[in-house]
Amino acid sequence: MTSAGPPHTPPSDDKDKAATRIVTFAWDTATMALSRYRSKFFLVYANDHRFLEPGKRFHSSLNVVSWHSNQHSKRGPKVASFWLNCSRGNGDAEDPDGVWYQLLHADPPMVRRTGRKRKEISADDGASAIDCYELEVLVPEEGLIRQCYYCLSWEDGERRYSQIKHDKYWCSSVCVSSNPTNSGCD
Numbered sequence: 001m002t003s004a005g006p007p008h009t010p011p012s013d014d015k016d017k018a019a020t021r022i023v024t025f026a027w028d029t030a031t032m033a034l035s036r037y038r039s040k041f042f043l044v045y046a047n048d049h050r051f052l053e054p055g056k057r058f059h060s061s062l063n064v065v066s067w068h069s070n071q072h073s074k075r076g077p078k079v080a081s082f083w084l085n086c087s088r089g090n091g092d093a094e095d096p097d098g099v100w101y102q103l104l105h106a107d108p109p110m111v112r113r114t115g116r117k118r119k120e121i122s123a124d125d126g127a128s129a130i131d132c133y134e135l136e137v138l139v140p141e142e143g144l145i146r147q148c149y150y151c152l153s154w155e156d157g158e159r160r161y162s163q164i165k166h167d168k169y170w171c172s173s174v175c176v177s178s179n180p181t182n183s184g185c186d
Contacts, residue, residue, distance in 0.1 A: 064120060
């Protein structure tokens with residue numbers, strides 16, 4: 001699937017922000033999208049499917065982040081790359097059923113290899129050391145799917161959520177007014 005509007009051009013006003021679409025790709029019968037919270041990237045279903053329970057749009061975590069590391073601080077800069085260490089296993093880059101293959105062969109392109117790799121403890125089993133390859137995210141920030149910080153609902157592509165502060169988004173004025181602590185939004 002393709003995204004509407006120029007994903008590489010930053011929106012100039014609120015009307016343009018509402019028109020910016022989530023960048024998605026097809027994986028079998030599912031429509032997938034990338035999401036990010038601080039330095040952590042996720043693969044999520046971009047729309048509800050009959051085979052999923054309502055609200056269960058999370059597919060997998062794509063990387064492991066140490067919040068105590070200077071490189072991945074809670075308030076650190078937005079990152080444009082991650083070390084693939086998937087909660088469902090990285091799989092083989094040549095296996096069409098694997099996350100790594102799907103990310104590398106997505107249309108439109110979602111990520112590309114940087115050529116760097118390092119060893120990490122596997123997010124899949126938590127015990128073995130695996131090679132993790134660095135992937136550069138090609139999807140612009142406004143093309144990532146967002147989750148409401150308050151009610152945990154996901155965007156549906158019809159209306160984009162409003163950013164409150166940092167990586168926190170709110171789905172509606174109901175969530176903003178229902179949250180007594182939203183003024184600080186740490």
